[in-house]
Amino acid sequence: MIQGCRYTKTAYGICIELHGELDHHIAKSLCNQIDDILYSQRLGQVVLDLSGLNFMDSAGLGLILGRYNKITDLGGTMVLQNPNVRTRKLLELAGIAARIPIVFTKEKEKKQERKQTV
C-alpha cells in the first residue's frame, strides 16, 4: 500500500496502519477512513502503526490527537507503534510523546538500535 490506511484485528483490539504522506491535503479523508474503522469495530486497544509513513507534519499531529480523543470517548485505548525517527521528533515537540504511549515491535527496535550505533 502506497497511500492510505488499512486495519487488522489483534488479540486486544485492532491495528490501523498508515502509509504514505500524512499532510493537510490527505488528512481529512484519512480521518474519515479511520473513523469509519473505529465506528465499525469493537475497539479495545487501538494500535496506530506509523511505520509506513514517509512524511508527517502538523496535520498528522492533529489527526493523531483527534483519533486519540475519539478512541478514548468510545471507551478504547490507543498506542502509537513504530514511528520513525523524524515522526518521533515531531511527536516529542508537540508533547504527544508524553501523553500517548509509543511502542516499538521487536524488529523495529533492532533497526533503531542499529541506526544509532552506526
Next chain:
Amino acid sequence: MKTPINEMQLTFPSHSCNESYARSAVCAFVSALDPTLEELSDLRTVISEAVTNAIVHGYRGQVGIVYITVRLYADRTVWLRVKDCGVGIADVAQAMQPLYTQGSEGEGERGGMGFTIMQSFTDRMRVSSRIGKGTSVVMQKRLSAMGGT
C-alpha cells in the same frame, strides 16, 4: 548575507494537492548542498507547514497564488520565503503562540502547531503580514558542513 549561489522561485495555486509538490521541489533544489537526512526532513516539514498556512489561513478556501523563493548561500545557509496575498494576520505575535489556531475554521485538526514547528526546525524565522495584503514567512537554516552523516 552575500549574494546567493543559486535561487529558485515557484508559484502555484493554493490547492492542497500542491503541498506535496512544494515539499518535493524545495527539497530537490536544496539537495545540491548535500544536506543530511535530518536537515532535509526539517526543511520538508517547514515548507509543508508554511504552504499549508498560506492555503488554509491566507486564502481560506478561496484560490490564490502561493509564492516560494529559495536561496542557497556559499556558507551553506538555506533561505526560504513562502508568501501569499491572502487575508493577512491582524496580530502576528498572537498568531505565533502555540495552539492559537487550534480548533479554528480551516485549521481543522492541524492543532495550531505550524509556527512552533517552523521555529524549532530552522535557525531563524520571521513573519510579516498586512491585513488584506497577505503574509510572508521567511526562514533560514544553515546546513552542517559537508562530509557529515
